[in-house]
Amino acid sequence: MLVIKDLKVSIEGGEILKGVSLEVNAGEVHAIMGPNGSGKSTLAAVLAGRDLYEVDSGTISYMGEDLLEKSPEERAKEGLFLGFQYPIEIPGVSMVNFMKTAINEMRKHRGEEPLSASEFLKKMRQKKELVEIDSSLTNRSVNEGFSGGEKKKNEIFQMAMLEPKLAVLDETDSGLDIDALKVVARGVNNLRSSENAIIVITHYQRLLDYIVPDYVHVLYKGRIVRSGGKELALLLEEKGYEWIRQEELNL
C-alpha cells in the first residue's frame, strides 16, 4: 500500500529525514517510536503533503501511484488520513458542516452522490458512540475551545467518519488519561481490517498495550535505526531511548 524509499527531507536547509525507507501493506499496523525531535511528525506531514517541507530525494508510492505528485486534498480523497499531533481550531465552522463537506468531497471523488442529511446524521451518531465523544462537541466549531483530550478524540472521530485506507496517527495518545487512551485504541482497532493499514506514531509504549502493532520501528535522528515486532516496544520501554543513543554511539 505504502512504499517509502530512501526519503530525505529538509526544512530551511536543515536535513531532518536522512534516508527513511518503510513498507506498509494492507492489513498491517506499524508503530513508529522515537525521542522528541527525531522527525516523526515530519514524516507524517510529508505523507500528508505539507509543502513546508522540502523533499530532497527518495520516493513514496501509495497504492501504486506517486504520492509526492498529488495535492494534499487528493491524497486525502484517496484515503490517506492524518491524525494531527496538534489539531487546528477553525472558529465558526461547525463540526457537522466540516465533516459533511469532507465526506461529500470524498464521495464526489469516488463518483458517489452526496450523503442525504439523514444518512449523514445517522453516521455521525454511530461514530460518536464508537469514540464516546460528547454529543455537544459535534455541535461546536471545529476544535474551538476543546481540551487537549477532546481534540485528540475528535481526530479519532474524524478518522472513524472518513474511513481511510491508510491512517497516520501522530502522537494521538500523548497527554491522554487511560480512559481516553482506550477510546483512541478502540477507534483504531475498529478501523483495523485486511483492507486498511495504520501507522501509529507514539512516544510511549503504553498505547501499544491496547493497539498491538505488527511492526515497530524506531526513528532516531532522521533514520529508522531499529525495526522489529511488538517486543521491540517492550525492550524500548525497559531500556529507555538512552539505550538507542548508546548503541548508536557505539556504531
Added chain:
Amino acid sequence: MQKEQDQILNEVTTGEYKYGFYTDIEHDSIGKGLNEDVIRLISEKKNEPEFMLQFRLKAYRHWLTMKMPGWAHLDIPPIDYQELVYYSAPKQKARLSSLDEVDPELLETFNKLGIPLEEQKHLAGVAVDAVMDSVSVKTTFKETLAELGIIFCSFSEAVREYPDLVRQYMGSVVPYTDNYYAALNSAVFSDGSFCYIPKGVRCPMELSTYFRINAANTGQFERTLIVAEDNSYVSYLEGCTAPMRDENQLHAAIVEIVAMEGAEVKYATVQNWYPGNKEGKGGIYNFVTKRGICKGDNSKISWTQVETGSAITWKYPSCILKGDNTTGEFYSVALTNNRQQADTGTKMIHIGKNSKSIIVSKGISSGVSNNSYRGLVKVLRGAENARNFSQCDSLLLGDKCGAHTFPYIESNNQSAIIEHEATTSRIGEDQIFYCNQRGIATEDAISLIVNGYAKEVLNKLPMEFAVEAQKLLQISLEGSVG
C-alpha cells in the same frame, strides 16, 4: 513559508468580478451636468407635484454651500459633479401589464443575475419591485398587499399617488441638510421604493427590491422610505449587482425608516455593486445614508447588511432610539478585496429609557484592500438603563490588506451599560492545510472558513437571501487556484 501562504491566498482572492456585463438598452437621458434647470427637468419628467420640486431646489441650494467631506481611511479621487448624468430612464412603453411586455434585453439581464422575474413572481412570499436605473420596471404582488392596506411602490409613484404621506415623512429622518451626499440625493434623487404598513398589520411576505446601475456616467440616487405604523411588522430586502463599467459611478442613496409604537422593521441588504478591476479601475462609489427612527415606545429596527461590492463604500445604517424600550440592531459583513475600500459601521443614538442596541460587525479583508469599522454609541442624558453590546471582528486574508476599528462611545447617563469587544484574526496556512487533509480544496476551505466566521450575521438574513449571500462571499473571494 509566510510568502508561499500569501501567494496561495493571493491567487485565491484576486478573482475578477463575475457580474461584469452591460445590457444594451436605449436610454432616455438628460445631458451631463447639474444646475437648477436640470433639477426642474427631472421633476418635470417625473410629473412631480410642486412641493417636490421645491424640496429638490432647497436641497440643491443647500448642497451648493457644502464641501465634499474627507475621511481618514478612505482615499477618494476628486469627483467632477458636472461630468455626471443625473437622469436616465430605460425607454419603453408607457404602461406594462405583464412581464411579456418587458424589454427582453432587460429580462436577460435579470436572468444573468440569477434573479429571473418570472420565477420570482411565483416564488411564495416574495414581492419584487425591480428597479433598473431610475424608473420602476415592474411591480408584483401589489394586489395581495393592497388588500392589507400595505403600500409598496416606486418612490415616484408614491410622490404622485400618496403625496401627503411622502410630504409628512420624507426628510424627517435624514434631512437634506444632514450631509453632502444626503443634500445631493435630495436634490436629484431618481427613484426608489416606498413602503407603508398600516396599524396592526404584519406584512405577510418579504419585500424585496433589486436596484441596478446601467447607464454610463449616470449618478444613481435612490431614495427609499419605509413607514411602519403602530404594532405593524415588515421585513424588507434590498439587493443589487451592477454591470462592468470603466468609468467610476457615483451612488448616493438615502434610506429612511420610521417605526411607530410597537412596530418592527427589518431591513436587509446584499450590496454587490461593481468593485472595479484588480488594479482598482472603475467601480462604484457607494456613499449611502441609511437611518431609522424608533419613534414610538417598544419599537424595533434591525439592519442587516452583506457588503461585498463597490470600489469605495461609505455607509452607516443607524438607529435613533427615541421611544422607551426601543431596540436597534446592526449586523454587518463587509468584505473587501483587491483595491476596494470600505468604511462602514453604525450609529446608535439612545434617547429613550431602557433602549437597547446590538452591533455585530464582521470585516473580511483580502488583497490590498482596506476595511474599517466606524461606529458610534451615544447615550443621551434621559436614556435611563440604556444598554449596548458591540462585537467587532476582523478577518484578514494575506498580509497586504488592512483592517481598522473605530468605536466611538459618548455616554451621558450613569446607568447606561456599554460593552465593546473586538478581535482580529487571520486565516492561517495551518487551518487551510487541516481542511486540505480532510479532502477540502483550498478555495473551498477559505469559503468554509469565511462563511463560518460570518455565520452570526448571515443567520439574520431570510433563508433565500442567506444562500445568495453565502455564494456572493465565495464568488467575491474566488480566483484561479493552481
